[in-house]
Amino acid sequence: MLAETPIVFALVGVAAYTVLAGADFGAGVWTLVPGGGRASRAATQDHARHAMGPVWEANHVWLIFVLVVCWTAYPVAFASIASTLVVPLFLAAVGIILRGTAYALRGTLDAQPGRRAIDDVFALSSVLTPFALGAVAGAIASDRVPVGNAAGDLVTSWLNPTSILVGTLAVAVSAYLAAVYLSADARRMGEPDLEHDFRVRALASGVVTGALAVAGLFVLRADARPLWDGLTGGLGLLMVAVSAVAGLATFFLVGRDRFEASRASAALAVAALVAGWAVAQRPRLLTGLTVEQAAAGRSTLIAIVVSVAVGAVLLVPSLLLLFRLFLRGRLDFGGERGAPAEPVAPVAITARGSGPPAMVALGLLVAGVVLTVVVGSGWALAVGVLCLCGTAVMGALLAVSGEEDDDRAPGGSEPLSR
Known part of the structure; x- marks a missing residue:
């Protein structure tokens, strides 16, 4: 079990990066094709960038987390992957750098020709990066990465039917997630035209993504038979069914304008x-x-x-607080897009973060460290890992419990500071 625990951490990171950073990449995809709706091209592009503003850099934490866990816990496998798949990994890195640079520069360029070039770089890198990362996943899934330093083919290892399928699916999923999230953001910000446009885009991209996923099963059957066998039986089939049901639920929720619920179902899919x-x-x-x-x-x-458990105590609450503030509009710009933000009242911090919950979190941390490090075998290791995970959960609850609710009734607990 101990050998598989880090891979579970890495998979959690992959899922988080796919859901969160994938939506950011998808927002960039929609800046590439922003026309055809009720809202203007400029309004669509501005809405996509505005929604990314507070969180786009934070999402790359998950990619760094996955890389660190993999090269530390599975060094031979990491070296084999990094050397054989050096080309798509390099393309993904270039895409991330160009995308970040274009995002940062776009607001400083007033000249239309220069801004259009920056927009194009941003949009194209938003397509390149998820495709390259998806190609890496496809290469690993289709057994095209042998053990050894650059032991696999540097071209066919990632330019093959499965890798192209997964890369294309990654771009489609990113666009789908972004459309769902941007629909919810448009409603929260009172932009009915943008809400309508991204709702239509969410429905259309959902159909395309679903069709790609179904067609992809036949590609896997022909090109990656072991993966096909795993996905069509046992727990693998159950996960495919869960994804399909969640995808259909998202389609239904978006069609009924239930955007907040559709965020969760899309992420689950x-x-x-x-x-x-x-x-x-x-x-x-x-x-x-x-x-x-x-x-x-x-x-x-x-x-x-x-290390992951202790780090999660700091990271998870911070990210939860960031996203909670963002989703509740506390980080939105005021007035026109791009205008200076209105002053926001500081968040009240109450005394609810202390007392029994804090003691429980501390107790779980101590128990987890003792059971995994000192005892470290059999049931003790399993219980220790659960205790450390519980520490992260309690830390997250403590972090967000101090935020003042918008609908908090007068006369509640007094804040310690403002």
């Missing part, structure tokens, strides 16, 4: 796909290499588990 891939490939990590064989030493794995 994507996360279930990631889980299905993991289940279908288990216990194989690369060709001829299982997760157990690829894992680092016991002391390294224990250090990773403890």
